[in-house]
Amino acid sequence: MRGDGALERLGREGRIVVVGASLAGLRAAEALRDEGFAGSLTVIGDEPHEPYDRPPLSKQVLLGRASAGRTALPRLRAVDATWRLGVAASGLDMAAGLVRLADGDEVPYDRLLIATGVRARPWPQEAEAELDGVFVLRTSDDSAALARRLDAGPERVLVIGAGFTGSEIASACRERGLPVTVAERGAAPLVGALGGVVGAVAADMQREGGVDLRCGVMVTALEGDASGRVRAARLSDGSTVETDVVVVSLGATRNTEWLAGSGLGAGPRGIACDAGCRAFDIRGIVTDDIYAAGDVARCPHPLFGYQFLALEHWGNAVAQARIAAHNMLSESAERVPHMEVPSFWSAQFGVNIKSVGVPSMATEILITQGSLESRRFVGVYGYQGRVIGAVSFDHGRWLPFYQELIETTAPFPPPFATVDRRPGGQRPVDADFPDPSVPTHGPTVTLSGYSPADRRTTFTPAH
């Protein structure tokens, strides 16, 4: 295999197809050209838009500071590629090496990168989801539609689910002076991602920001009026919320359906890959020509016990795109693993939240700097005696230090003094994550490796 010139040929005249024309797709296309790939490059995206950035959709766009059509991703370099926008990939034939498109076309590949991301989980009752005034927020079109409705000055907005996106939406609405109710099944906002200790701070922020926050309840039904407009929501505690705008923010579903039956190891938890972003097939054998990157991928991470991590993090999409692009053009000895420490940011209620590592894997938390009461702090997450994650509220400049602790598997609790260590931060406490078997709304990290609930296959040796 080595030295037979196959790689050189690929680099010169090969065909690479990227499915998913958003953050990971664009950055991978750029990286491929950066790495000297001179063959034909096709990028397929089901949205009609040029690659755009999503984080502003729940922040600046809803505040009216940027328009949804104006969050195009900056191009890091010119990319010579065939862009097939507005058409979905509908199937994959691994044996023939081609991608089928919804318009009937087929695109052959020598290397394939899958970067189809996730989509918003819709309101489960279809008829209710169809009501006028019920929104989700994932795409630029979603954001434009919601922003327009907010401009019209609704009587009240109901946000279902207080994960990061739901909380940011609530924050934007409050900043616009709109009455907001947030309904969250968990005990507090952000509880799935950051645990109950930090969730309590988020809850305070929302209440102080004027949000009518209802935790520990579920929305059981949406009601419409005669003309099909939403007018109220019923809650599991028996109460009713009158509302004319509902934003369903219940987390995301991986875009893998189009791969069903292809033989690739893709399912509702994403596409299983090795640490170099090479996808596995359903037999657990790694493919050498199919890669995955971004929100749709799940990869084992050496720092986190080789748990398969699926991360809905901007920085992760960028990093994996680069790694996939590099590896698909490299000899095995030159391939690089994806080992970045996960990191994430959010802005809500005037507070800048950042996290590194995987807080949701932790059992304990220690506030090492600042205080929960002031809403300016760093919290360090511990798991089995080591530092596994950290979160900061308006304290982001310290995070590189904590990232280093995670990277060096430093002991938890950290034994040293720090500037701004307050009395409350002397002892670790239970981080108070909800039972993992209870789904919370919109976690941004999914530990998608082994799960006891997952024993659906029976092992039958072939002899």
Next chain:
Amino acid sequence: MTQSLLHQILDYANRADPYPLYEELRRTPVHHEGGDGPYVISTYYEIRSLLHDPRISSDARNLASQAGDPLPEAPQGEGALPPGFLKLDPPEHDRLRRMTNRPFGPPHSPRRVDGMRPELHDIVTGLIDGIGDPGRIDLVEQFSYPFPVTVICRLLGVPREDEARFHVWADTLAASLDPDPDADSAERGKGAHDARMQLGMYLAGLIEERRKNPGDDMLSQLATAEGEDGPMTTMELLSTAALLLIAGHETTVNLITNGMLTLLRHPDVLERLRTEPRLAAPLVEELLRFEPPVQLVPQRTTLADIEVRGVTIPKGAALWLVLASGNRDPKRFTDPDRFDPDRPDIQHLGLGSGIHSCFGAPLARLETQLALSELARRLENPRLLQDPPPYRQNAVLRGPRELQIACDGIRP
């Protein structure tokens, strides 16, 4: 007796070119000459991580031994100003810096600095127009000192006419930052203390006036502010104002002078800047890497025993971070001793990093970009009359005392 490496770095004889000494220093990334002496860190990655390390304090009160502190601390007592936020740790640091930032930058005053562009341009134009004999220009006296002083005065609302008064105090205070191990620390401490007192009294008078007649300057805004953090106490206000006034020009003077010196040593780049105004921004970044005005941060200490590159630095030790050396660490920058404004990746340490990273960075950048572009555009065939120029004594805030240049004329 051969001088210790630290002495050599502080020795005035090596001021014009300390870089070979830094290179030697980097061979021992954690350099300690024993006793109460400082632990000197000179390599890029180590400096950067210490700047983000919450076990590192900027508050001199955490030093194990005040005797080991080469920086004379003003005696605390009647009338002494409390330390400015530069020498404080969170939460006090954060609160004061946050409050100071309100009238200065985003999110509350996003356009403050950029809005000063036309005004800065006018000041630069006025100074260049007034140069006089193009055959003999002292760039420091005629340009790089008056420019930032005028700017900081306008920004703060300090009368420019008072410059002669606060210049003396500012000089004394800047000199007191210089960790000269041979100088009489008590003597210098007293001098710095007196200068601080007088500056404080001067500012107190100004602030009193601003309270009565607030303008749209920063002193007025700081004196009348009532945000989520409440108002600043009078003492906090005084030490913050003193900090802004001094740090607001002592560094930019050097940045502009070092910049022009570097450009005159690289005439090709100077010529490019004349015709390519967009070069100004990356050029100033490279300058901050190549000849940073703050060469080292001498006032940090450890709150715990910490390990750096296999060396345990004990709790309470004095720590020096040699930014200018980190900026030329070949492990971080290829060809680090080359001045190259086209570097694609330049995360220098010239303005520090972490919570104490330069507060005035946006202003300093803009001032220097404007200053160098205009000098490049208007000075005809400029050249150095003396190279190297005479430097100021200070090893921390390093820069030429004067920069004698000549040119054939001044373009309109």
